[in-house]
Amino acid sequence: MIIPVRCFSCGKVIGSDYVRFVEESKKIRKDTGHDPTGKEKSEILDNLGVDRYCCRRMILSNADLLDEVISYS
Numbered sequence: 001m002i003i004p005v006r007c008f009s010c011g012k013v014i015g016s017d018y019v020r021f022v023e024e025s026k027k028i029r030k031d032t033g034h035d036p037t038g039k040e041k042s043e044i045l046d047n048l049g050v051d052r053y054c055c056r057r058m059i060l061s062n063a064d065l066l067d068e069v070i071s072y073s
């Protein structure tokens with residue numbers, strides 16, 4: 001729902017990287033008209049310095065549902 005601040009496995013701070021990942025993904029979506037491919041997502045994470053696969057899975061597997069859930073509170 002909300003991206004955890006730190007990686008569950010290694011403890012690296014990834015909360016700020018997730019925000020930049022979403023911004024870059026939106027930029028690609030706007031420029032190309034399609035969702036970022038796996039290779040493009042990989043390049044974004046490489047550029048952000050997210051090298052470990054435990055941290056990459058935290059960012060890639062997060063489902064951002066807060067805006068949908070908040071209307072029910």
Ligand SMILES: [Zn+2]
Pocket residue numbers: 007008009010011012052053054055056
């Ligand atoms: Zn990690």
